[in-house]
Amino acid sequence: MKSNLPDITVIILTFNEEIHIRRCLESLQNIAKKIIVVDSYSTDKTKDICEEYHVDFYQRKWNHNHAEQLNWAIDNCKIDTLFTMKMDSDEYLTTELIGEIIDFFKTNNIFKYNGYILKRGLIVKGRQIKHGDFKIQNLLRIWKTGQGRSEERWMDEHIQLENPSLYSFQNLFFDENLNSISWWTQKHINYARREALDYLLSKYTNQFKNSDQVSNTSAKTKRLLKNNIYDKAPLFLRAFLYFIYRYFIKLGFLDGTQGLIWHFLQGFWYRFLVDVNIYELEKAMDKNPQKINEFLKENKIQ
Structure with a gap:
């Protein structure tokens, strides 16, 4: 675990994400004390890349349900930081959001909230989508450890908190899938x-x-x-x-x-x-x- 970083553990679920995972991990280096990857037995270089970044790497069979896999990680991967964060492999933080998180987590304001909203932008084939009622998605992605779990749904699952007190960061992170x-x-x-x-x-x-x-x-x-x-x-x-x-x-x-x-x-x-x-x-x-x-x-x- 790294010292002098925001007290956050990030969970990433992976399967054959060599095209994305390095970009994702690079963006998390300065805002996470610990990064946990739960991999569904990738057959590409995902594991090798993760080992370069000294993440806590687990492998678990995919049971065809994202929420179930995430909740397993929450329950079994020894999260001992004050906050937990979820990221997808094809997402990455912008420099502006990284700075905003670092500055905020240096203050005592972190104790006022048990959940944090991140604003996600979408990039398709190299262009940010800014219209069509799809400009920005506000997603609960950081929460106080032990207080958040994923809804048990097949699709469109969200993190649920009891008695939520939420803060919203203003800068963006992006979803940019590079596959065909x-x-x-x-x-x-x-x-x-x-x-x-x-x-x-x-x-x-x-x-x-x-x-x-x-x-x-x-x-x-x-x-x-x-x-x-x-x-x-x-x-x-x-x-x-x-x-x-x-x-x-x-x-x-x-x-x-x-x-x-x-x-x-x-x-x-x-x-x-x-x-x-x-x-x-x-x-x-x-x-x-x-x-x-x-x-x-x-x-x-x-």
């Missing part, structure tokens, strides 16, 4: 099946009855809008309407070619694919909640 569109679409084919399962479990069971009780106000608002407006709109039609809203009404076209790629694939193609999965699964399960649980047992969700 072929890789991205394959990954989102799997995501679509998971999100469809979340939808059906919410519709037919009580599994997510408290799903709107997330600690982050902006995340809670987004989920309430999705639950109460988007999810109540007709299957398939809502994907068209959402794309029109993002690309035309919210000026997503101003992001150029990269904006067209992003808003069409993430705002229409992916949302339409989720609806196809909902339609297919709901029909196969005959709207029977028990069959949803049987499906989860019999099928691997990757």
Whole structure:
């Protein structure tokens, strides 16, 4: 553990992230006393790169659920700093945010809050996305150790805190995935099946009855809008309407070619694919909640 650094342990989940992990680790060197990587048995150079940075490296089988893997890390990886932080491998902190965190953690203000909001920007094919209602995401990414856990969902999980007292940093960090569109679409084919399962479990069971009780106000608002407006709109039609809203009404076209790629694939193609999965699964399960649980047992969700 490094001394004279903010009292933060960062958790990163990895699988074949050699293209991203060095950039992520470099950005964390000056704001974390400890970095924990929980790897799902990568077959590339992820482990070798992590060893260069002397992180605490664990390997654990992927059980097809990000929340479950993160909560395992929280419970089992010996976090002994005052705060815990979550980062994805394809994310990195800007110099401005690094300086802001360092300065803030030198003050006694850190004891006033048990959670910290970081503002995430998105870069697609070398261009920051600034329109389409997708400019910035406010995410609860740092929390007082022992007080935060991930919601147990298949998709769109957030950190939950009891009695949250939150502070928001002003500078950005970025999500910039460097993989090909072929890789991205394959990954989102799997995501679509998971999100469809979340939808059906919410519709037919009580599994997510408290799903709107997330600690982050902006995340809670987004989920309430999705639950109460988007999810109540007709299957398939809502994907068209959402794309029109993002690309035309919210000026997503101003992001150029990269904006067209992003808003069409993430705002229409992916949302339409989720609806196809909902339609297919709901029909196969005959709207029977028990069959949803049987499906989860019999099928691997990757």
